[in-house]
Amino acid sequence: MVSKNMTTPPALILENVRLAWQDSGVPLLNFQAQMGDKLLVLGENGCGKTTLAETICGYLMAVSGNLGRSTRLGYVAQQPKLPLLTSVESYFEQLVALSPGDIVNDMQLCMSFFDLSQHANRKIGDLSRGWQQRINLAQAWLGDPQLIILDEPQTALDTDGMTSLRKVIASSSATILIFSPPQTGCESLIDTHIHYGDLC
Amino acid sequence: MTRNLPSYLVAALVAFCIVSVASGRMRVVGQNAVDSFRCFNMYLDFNLATVEEDYLLMASLAAQIEDISGDSGVREFSAYIAGYSTSADSHNRPDQDALHWAETAVKWLDSSVALRNKPWNGLQLATMIYADRILPNSTSRLAREQMLNTYAAWMASGGGPNGANPLSAKVYQDYLACPPHQRDNYILSHLTQIMATE
Amino acid sequence: MLKLSSAIFRQLLSWPIILCATLWLALAYNLSFDEHLGAASLGAFLSYSVLALSALIVRFGYVLQQRRQQGWLRQDLLRRTTALAAVSESLAAVFSLFIFIVCSQIVVLWLNPPLNEQHEAHHLVMSRVASDSSWTFTWDDNIPEGSKLCLTFDFENSPDNVKTSSISNSIVEETVTPGNVFYWPLTVDDVRNKTITLESPLEHNLSLIRPLARLVITRPPISALPRLLLNQLLFFFTVIGLCLFIFRRLKVNGNLSSLGALAIASLTNLRDVQLMPNVGALVSSGLRYERTALTTNDIALFTWLGIGLALIYFSCKAPRADKK
Incomplete structure (x- = not known):
């Protein structure tokens, strides 16, 4: 369990959470992350990292237990799901339209994090997998999120991309959770590492 | 299983609709377009059948068109062509052939009186086929009875709404004024008059 | 929200779809009012119109599914959108149906085809x-x-x-x-x-x-066409709500959702059993349409629209992410 300052409300709290598809013999998840925490959760393939990430986001429901988290959330899915026929700028404009509040100025900033401005008018489908991953990463910072979940964010990124990601993570005030298998290069993104098994 | 339950339920609902449509208990949204299109095509086939003088096909299509659209005109038209117009002297049709088609035509008309949206014109046509094409070649008492009943019904309706003959009400009242045993003769003489005029 | 609506609208009515709809309209007009073979009945035209609207609903389901695959649903949930932003999907669907109906009206009223002489x-x-x-x-x-x-x-x-x-x-x-x-x-x-x-x-x-x-x-005169087509729009409004609800709340595949919505709407026509408000007459069509056209009572109509509004509201409300 990781904890920092118990007086401010935690950004994420899991109490005796049992995930969907989890065998009854597997220990329940208990975990707490404070505002501003940056953690890398390492786990082997199939241990349940993506299931946990999706449960935190609300796509899957926990079978039992309590799960609480910050309201504003950014998420980078393992498999980016992007509108391939839409231009990069238009995609971000539509995301802004989806988001509550006035975050219009965020859009250019988020795009600049990963040098997307140069491809603003190109269709997403025309871009390489690496650039699509940059779009996938940039959208997570839209809407001033308090908690950002990154599921294997290093996928398809080149050295420049990894450098940009490292910088963005370092400068972000949000709570950041990265899920990744060991030895993929994600260890260089964040200093605090825990193993998935430590969450139980 | 639980996760996919809504999908299974929706799929079952769609399947239920398909079964209900097949059993005639339900019409799905948009099904009428299929019927309208079928009707259009059947009108096309009906025209072709008319050109080819395929009377049985005409009658079959007419029944289907009538079922979908309620258009009784097609059945009356096929009966008219098969049992009346093509039996005119100018067509040189053998008597037996003419009699066969005339009897078939009145069967088409008589059997569908209760089902046609507008049966009135058909009553008059059936009477004319009886009088002009069947009775001259047949001694059947049943045919005579049917003709008299059909014409009496037509007179009682005054030719139907927007009846072709505005005097038919007067004809029916004259018919009723006759003593019951002379009413059949009234009809026969009236029909003779009409046919002589035509 | 306007940008979102217009984006969905463009996705819903892409050029091939517009072309197909135009061709369908021309075909429907000719099939209904052809001088020799047409039934010269508004009912025939209405039946083709209902089929086109049903096809648009199926298209709507397809677009919803595409958007799910593109991660839009994920974005909706992530950003905890208000109902107003998410409702843009249904707004775009209603608007596309509305455009088709207006075009149908303009075509028929402008060309003023000869209808069945007997009223x-x-x-x-x-x-x-x-x-x-x-x-x-x-x-x-x-x-x-x-x-x-x-x-x-x-x-x-x-x-x-x-x-x-x-x-x-x-x-x-x-x-x-x-x-x-x-x-x-x-x-x-x-x-x-x-x-x-x-x-x-x-x-x-x-x-x-x-x-x-x-x-x-x-028989309704040609001047009743706008009302008859408006009735179709009112009917399909709730169908859109059904489709959205099945897709977003029950998490069913978008294509299946649209078929399911049409199937549920068809239950209004089920004989002997009254499972739904009696609004089947809103989409009266076909060559005997006058028998039931314009017979929907106000209570059934408002119940139907109420169901549609409720379904859209519940499907647009983002689900709570911190569920137990």
Whole structure:
């Protein structure tokens, strides 16, 4: 369990959470992350990292237990799901339209994090997998999120991309959770590492 | 299983609709377009059948068109062509052939009186086929009875709404004024008059 | 939100779809009002219009599924959108249907096709002999107000002195003349009850020629087309709500959702069993459409629209992410 300052409300709290598809013999998840925490959760393939990430986001429901988290959330899915026929700028404009509040100025900033401005008018489908991953990463910072979940964010990124990601993570005030298998290069993104098994 | 339950339920609902449509208990949204299109095509086939003088096909299509659209005109038209117009002297049709088609035509008309949206014109046509094409070649008492009943019904309706003959009400009242045993003769003489005029 | 709506709208009505819709409209017009083979009936045109709107609903389901695959649903959930932003999907769907309907109206009203000359249609009605001098007529559908019964009476067995007779329903009495079709105008109550019993004086010995009993229903004029098409839009509004609810709340595949929504909407036409509000008449179409067209009562209509609004509201409300 990781904890920092118990007086401010935690950004994420899991109490005796049992995930969907989890065998009854597997220990329940208990975990707490404070505002501003940056953690890398390492786990082997199939241990349940993506299931946990999706449960935190609300796509899957926990079978039992309590799960609480910050309201504003950014998420980078393992498999980016992007509108391939839409231009990069238009995609971000539509995301802004989806988001509550006035975050219009965020859009250019988020795009600049990963040098997307140069491809603003190109269709997403025309871009390489690496650039699509940059779009996938940039959208997570839209809407001033308090908690950002990154599921294997290093996928398809080149050295420049990894450098940009490292910088963005370092400068972000949000709570950041990265899920990744060991030895993929994600260890260089964040200093605090825990193993998935430590969450139980 | 639980996760996919809504999908299974929706799929079952769609399947239920398909079964209900097949059993005639339900019409799905948009099904009428299929019927309208079928009707259009059947009108096309009906025209072709008319050109080819395929009377049985005409009658079959007419029944289907009538079922979908309620258009009784097609059945009356096929009966008219098969049992009346093509039996005119100018067509040189053998008597037996003419009699066969005339009897078939009145069967088409008589059997569908209760089902046609507008049966009135058909009553008059059936009477004319009886009088002009069947009775001259047949001694059947049943045919005579049917003709008299059909014409009496037509007179009682005054030719139907927007009846072709505005005097038919007067004809029916004259018919009723006759003593019951002379009413059949009234009809026969009236029909003779009409046919002589035509 | 406007940007989001216009993006979805563009996705929904792409150029091939617009082209198909235009061709369909032209085909529908020709099939309905062709000089020689067309039925010259608004009902035929309405039936093609309903099919096109159903196809647009299927397209809507497809777009929803595409958007799910593109991660839009994920974005909706992530950003905890207000109902107003997420409702843009349904707004775009309604708007696309509205455009099709307006185009249909413009085409028909501008070209002003010749309709069936007879403004009255005759329909079958069930009749049975209640007693020696009374008859009961019944019909299953909601027929329009102002419909009439068209009856033929046989006076052959009447006494000689009977020159006219009367038909009554114990409140109103009408004269019937031999050799004329007799019309009995149905009251609002008769139409609602779907049955009426008429009687004649027993001593007049009238008999009804039952095979010739018909319902006379006035065909809506061409000027009623905007209302008939608006009814279709109102019907499909709730279908859109159903589709959205099944897709977003029940998490069913978008294509299956649209089929499911159409299937549920079709339950309004299920015979014998009343599972849904009686709004099937909103999409009355086909060559006998006048029998049920414009007969939807206000309560059923508002219930149907209420269901649609509720479904859209519940499908647009983002689910709580911190569920137990």
